[in-house]
Amino acid sequence: MGVSLSKKAESARPARATINYKAWLFDRGGDILLLILIAFMLLPILFLILGSFKSRDEFAAASSFFPSEWKFSNYSEMWTRVKFGTYFSNSLIICGVTTLVVTILASMSGYALARFRFPGSGGFSMAILGTQLVPGTLFLIPLYMTFLWLKNNLGIPLIGTNFGAIVLYVGFFLPISLWIQRSFFATIPIDLEEQAMVDGATRFQAFLYIIMPLAGPGVISTAIFVFLTAWDELLFAWILNVQTIPVGIRQFTGVAGSQNRYELLSAASVVIILPVAAMFFLLQKRFIAGLTAGAVK
Amino acid sequence: MALAPKKNKLSLWQRIRQNSLAYKFIAPTIVAMLVVHLIPIVQGLYLSLLDVRLTTLTLYLKAPFVGLKYYIEVFNAIFGIGEDGASSRVTGLINAASNTLVYTIWTNIGTLGVGLILAMLLNRNFRWRGIARTLVLLPWVVPTFVTGTIFNFIWLEQGGLANRILLGLNIVDTPITWLIGPNSLYALVIATVWRGLPFTTIMFLAAIQVIPTDLYEAASLDGANGWQRFRHITLPLIKPIAATQVLFGLINGFYGGYNIAVQMFGGGTGFAGEYADLLVPAITRQTWERHLYGFGSAASVILMGMLLIFVGIWYRTFRDSLRAE
Numbered sequence: 001m002g003v004s005l006s007k008k009a010e011s012a013r014p015a016r017a018t019i020n021y022k023a024w025l026f027d028r029g030g031d032i033l034l035l036i037l038i039a040f041m042l043l044p045i046l047f048l049i050l051g052s053f054k055s056r057d058e059f060a061a062a063s064s065f066f067p068s069e070w071k072f073s074n075y076s077e078m079w080t081r082v083k084f085g086t087y088f089s090n091s092l093i094i095c096g097v098t099t100l101v102v103t104i105l106a107s108m109s110g111y112a113l114a115r116f117r118f119p120g121s122g123g124f125s126m127a128i129l130g131t132q133l134v135p136g137t138l139f140l141i142p143l144y145m146t147f148l149w150l151k152n153n154l155g156i157p158l159i160g161t162n163f164g165a166i167v168l169y170v171g172f173f174l175p176i177s178l179w180i181q182r183s184f185f186a187t188i189p190i191d192l193e194e195q196a197m198v199d200g201a202t203r204f205q206a207f208l209y210i211i212m213p214l215a216g217p218g219v220i221s222t223a224i225f226v227f228l229t230a231w232d233e234l235l236f237a238w239i240l241n242v243q244t245i246p247v248g249i250r251q252f253t254g255v256a257g258s259q260n261r262y263e264l265l266s267a268a269s270v271v272i273i274l275p276v277a278a279m280f281f282l283l284q285k286r287f288i289a290g291l292t293a294g295a296v297k
Numbered sequence: 298m299a300l301a302p303k304k305n306k307l308s309l310w311q312r313i314r315q316n317s318l319a320y321k322f323i324a325p326t327i328v329a330m331l332v333v334h335l336i337p338i339v340q341g342l343y344l345s346l347l348d349v350r351l352t353t354l355t356l357y358l359k360a361p362f363v364g365l366k367y368y369i370e371v372f373n374a375i376f377g378i379g380e381d382g383a384s385s386r387v388t389g390l391i392n393a394a395s396n397t398l399v400y401t402i403w404t405n406i407g408t409l410g411v412g413l414i415l416a417m418l419l420n421r422n423f424r425w426r427g428i429a430r431t432l433v434l435l436p437w438v439v440p441t442f443v444t445g446t447i448f449n450f451i452w453l454e455q456g457g458l459a460n461r462i463l464l465g466l467n468i469v470d471t472p473i474t475w476l477i478g479p480n481s482l483y484a485l486v487i488a489t490v491w492r493g494l495p496f497t498t499i500m501f502l503a504a505i506q507v508i509p510t511d512l513y514e515a516a517s518l519d520g521a522n523g524w525q526r527f528r529h530i531t532l533p534l535i536k537p538i539a540a541t542q543v544l545f546g547l548i549n550g551f552y553g554g555y556n557i558a559v560q561m562f563g564g565g566t567g568f569a570g571e572y573a574d575l576l577v578p579a580i581t582r583q584t585w586e587r588h589l590y591g592f593g594s595a596a597s598v599i600l601m602g603m604l605l606i607f608v609g610i611w612y613r614t615f616r617d618s619l620r621a622e
Contacts, residue, residue: 026523027421034418037411038432044447044491045435047458051450062456105329108322118316119309124323131334133604135552137580138597139337141344141590145357146337171333174326203318232440234556239585246442246556262450269443277438284431292503 045273052266059263074267078252081264087248088271094162094244095230098169102177103223105170107215110181111207115190128175136235143168144239160241168240169230177222180291184218185211187293220283221290228276245272345595351588360591367595375599390596392571393579394603396482400575401550401607403483407490409542412497417531419498420505430502437495441553445560448488452476452561476562481573488557493549497542504538505531540615547611551604552577576600 051059052074054067079085113121147158158164188211196206212219234246249272252265280287307315346364347353353360375394419430439447451458452475460472475484508531516526555577562569569578580600584593612619 023523030418030421031423033414034429037415037418038429041433041436041491041494043458044444044451045439047451048443048447062450062453065458065461105325109326112319112322116316116319118319119312121319124327127330127335131330132548133601133608134334134338135577135580135597135600135604137577137584138341138345138594138601139334141349141584141594142337142340143333145340168333171329174329175334178326228438228440232442232556234442234559235581246440249442249446250560265446266450269446272443273439276440280434280438281431284434288499288503292500 048266049270052263052270054263054266056261056263059266060260071263074263075271078264078267078271081261082248082251083243084245084248084268084271087243087245090162090243091231091245092275094165094169094242095227097166098173098230099223099227101166101170102173102226103219105174106177106181106222107212107219109174110178110218111185111211113178113182114185115193128179131175140236140239143236147240158240160243162242164240165237165242165244168236169233172233172236173226173229177226180222180225181215181218184215184221184290184293188214217286217290217293219290220286221288224279224283224287225291227279231272231276341594342598344591345598347591349590349594350592354588354590363591367592368599370592371596371599390576390579390583393574393576396572396574397551397576397600397603399482400486400489400554401547403486404489404493404550405543405546407486408493408497408546409539411490412494412542413501413535413539415494415498416501416505417527419502433498434495436492439492441492441556442560444488444492445557448484448491448557449476449561452484477570477572479572481562481570485554485558485561485569485573485575488561489549489554492557493546496545500538500542501535504535508534536615536618540611540618543615544608544611547604547607551600551607554578555581 047065050066053070053072054074055069055071058064058068112118113125144159147164150156151159158167192210192214193203193206196210197203201209232246233244237244238247249265249268252261252268313320340358343358345367346362347358347360348363348366349357349360371390374390415433419426419433423429436444454460454472454474454476457475459475460469463469464472474480512530513526516530521529554575558569558573558575558578562573568582569575576596577600580593580596583589583596
């Protein structure tokens, strides 16, 4: 990949009468280092994609980088060998609903924290940050027992169901999400709301019609962040017996009949990455704007 | 309306009424945090003092009270005291504790160090900058359990990508054993750094981009060389971002690594072996596979204590950089 300096960068450097060879060499060294690092970031993904087209024997032999024969049928077999379709739709439902609910609630609470200094706001903030310092292994047992109790005594089906996972994940990801939202709201000038309220809008209307439309990047970054994290959650789903992708995918290596089908596992992994990758690259600019806004305002 | 927050002489009740919208907005969040965080955490703390195991699980909070028994066991195990009297419960924790420390330190150094270098390289002006930035972000869309799967293939001793490259470039003569033995912890560190780099890079890049270029120009005119400009302009100005990244890194180091380890080791069966077992996987095994719920809770509290010590050090180090927001 050709990486070259543009004129703009050159002019940003201090004017020198002679060409600064040392700086030039330094820059070329940087280019090479960047190429190496990009290769480090890309090769594992490329390796996964190529592996997903290998045959079972070729994968096991690990003899070549490229498949000698492209086996596209892996992508159809992976759906039948384990119940991947079920896991996939479970994950989509759980992560979709979680993302929707968390984003709405995080917008409201994030706004409240960014704009109001209410009695208790300090304690609330501390509680939010505090939740991030507690290991999941500590509250997994009580959650499991509570869910079990609710199921046995009140008949609320929280164990082994998508509903249970949604309840869990909403509570899980809400604190950190509202923190992202709060930082973004803090970057929006307060004058806009004040103007709207002078014009007769209520505070709620100002929030809904003035601030939320401006908060696009913040909402998008929160939403992607929640989806990505929920998509990736293994421990709690496994203990609560929810059949999501991270739980189900382990069957490609562990269950009789589909044991050690690493080429199918690779194909499944590619399919798992696709929804997140699509979402991410469609919204990349706003996502990054939202995520970094609060940090560097 | 409390638009501009400021100290006022209103009574507490008036201030609460004035901010009623804020309370309505945070009410659902408070409920969610109570149900999923606060109540379970309090129960978990209490559980660590009880003898909850498979036979007493149904008793749950009414299980026999054993006080600090499990804490002492875990503590002794981690510091290698009184191993004779220690039960087989603790054997898994001895290495896991030191592995977790090493893992946290190296993942932080790797992610922050390489992330900063990447951000500076990407901040230069060059033709393919947009594409380069996108490519660097790619690992971010790979879930961690898939990261574990990928690196399981990459670290294979025979025919794995890593050994293939190292042998091809004549860096090593014989294939390296990555997934078993002393190298396995670093195999885990590298996989974690790979997945963590995009986020750190974006944050650093955002911080570097808002540094005014005239600062560098003025420094150059004053005769500062590249290293001095980096040391005295870039570093101080990205310190607040670095502080946040270190905090995330500490939390991820102590509590993370589970998904990657589970998929990367044992061909997907999950046990990392003594050299790369971390505390969270070890605690999870003791709790859920051996049904030692009280013991697992006590070990979790000690793990949290370890993290809090580091967060304390972190706070003292970065106190000045943390702006009151």
